[in-house]
Each structure stands twice: as structure tokens, then as C-alpha cells.
Amino acid sequence: MEVREIALGAGESYELRLTGRGARGYVWTWQVTGNADAVSVSEAAPPPAQTLPGAPLERAYVVRGRSPGGRARIRFAQIRPPYPQEAPYDEFVLEVEVTAATGGP
Template sequence: MEVRRVVLGPGERYELRLTGRGARGYVWTWQVTGDTDAVSVAPGPTVAGAATPGAAVELSYVVRALPPGGGRAGIRFAQVRPPYPDEAPYDEFLLEVEVTPGSGGAG
């Protein structure tokens, strides 16, 4: 499992790109742990590019640091096949996010 660490200020965002295997029935799911109110996660924009049928495609996810900041969250992404919930994930990725406290400076 790959682990990546990022530091964000309140309101900042980080775009994560992961390889998709939708043609094989896999989807990426995620679970936030730690300070769950410090971040939000959403599917990002579609990554442009022509893919041949059945080829792996790149998917993006946007992680946003939420105000007021001052927290740490772990986001575990798991590539699973929903029809087989007891099957081990095909791939996993852990994003550790530190959200710095808001500075209160000029906006």
C-alpha cells in the first residue's frame, strides 16, 4: 500500500490521481479517519485522454482542507468490486493529511 503525506491550509485542495479498473468491475472507495471534520473528499474532474476499450484509466479525487484547520486525517482509498464485499481490495492507497490552523490573515 502506498502512503503519501500532504500539508494543507484551510480551503486548500489537493488532487489525487489513481488508476481505475472500471472495465474489470473495480471502483475506488474511501474512508476518512482521525479528524474527520478537517477534510472533505469528492470525485474530481475526469482526466482527459482517449483510452482503448478495457484499458486502465486515470481517475482523480479532490481532497479539500476545511476551516478552521488544525487537524490530521487519514484517507484510505480501496479499490474493490462491489458485488464481492468479502474479497480483498485489488489496491489500496493511504493519504495522510495535516490541516494547518487558519492564519486569520488577509483574504
Template sequence: MEVREVTLAPGEPYELRLTGRGARGYVWTWRVSGDADAVSVAEGPPAGAAEPALPGATVERVYAVSGRAAGRARIRFAQVRPPYPDEAPYDEFVLDVTVSGAGG
């Protein structure tokens, strides 16, 4: 599991790219802990979405993380297969975000 730390100002975006395994039934989910109101997370279109992916190919997923208010949040991404909720994640990624009080 990789852990990355970033510092953002309120309103500042951060783009995170994670390798997807959708052809194998895996999706990335995320959970925010700590100061959950300090950040927002949104999934964007897959990287290279203009080009069709080959069958069985991995597709890079893009997530936009933005600072909202001063605080510290931990975002835990887990790659899981929804039909099997008791199965351990295939992969995990943790993003520790510090949002500064005013403009970085």
C-alpha cells in the same frame, strides 16, 4: 500499499490521481478517519474524460481533497469490486493529511 503525506491550509485543494480498473469491475472507495471534519473528498471526472477510453483500458480517476479545518485525517482509498464485499481490495492507497490552523 502506498502512503503519502500532505499538509494543507484550510480551503487549499489537493488533486490525487489513482489508476482505475473499471473495465474489470473495480471502483475506488474511500474512508476518512481521525479528524474527519478536517478534510473533504470528492471524485472528479476521469482524467482525459474528453477522449473516449479504449475498451478494457485503465482510466485514471481524479479525487479532490480539500483542507476544511485544523486537524489530522487519514484517507484510506481501497480498490474493490462492489459485488464481492468479502474480497480483499485489489489495491490500496493512504493519504495522511495535516490541515494547518491558519494559512499554511
């Protein structure tokens, strides 16, 4: 399991790309702990429709800083929804500290 720490200003975003195993029925899910209101997480545009069978799929997720002074931990887990009792195939943790927005000129 990889753990990455980042700092975002309020209103700033960070794009995270994770390789998936969609052809084998795995999907990425996420759970936010800590100060859950400090960040928002959304999936970016879906992958191209023309992917070779069995090829790994890269998925992109956008994390946006919302509340200055907040700290959140986002745990991404690659699971197969029909088998929730199975351990995740892969996991990725993103530790996020949200700082005050950086001012422009």
C-alpha cells in the same frame, strides 16, 4: 500499499490521481478516519467517454482542508462492489494535516 503525507492550509485543495480497473469492475472507494471534519473528499470530473475497452482508467479525487489543526487519514481502496468479501485489489493511504490558511497580500 502506498502511503503519502501532505499538509494543506484550510481552504486549500490537493488533487490525487489514481489508476483504476473499471473495465474489470473495480471502483475506488474512500474512508476518512481521525478528524473526519478536517477534510472533505470528492471525485473530480469523470473520465472521458472514449476510452478503449480494457484500458486502465485514471480517476481524480480532490481533498480539501477544512479545519485547521486537524489530522485525517484517508484510505482509498479499489474494490469490486458485487464482491465485498474480497480483499481490495489496491490501496492508497493519504495522511493529511490541516494547517491555518495562508494569508494573501
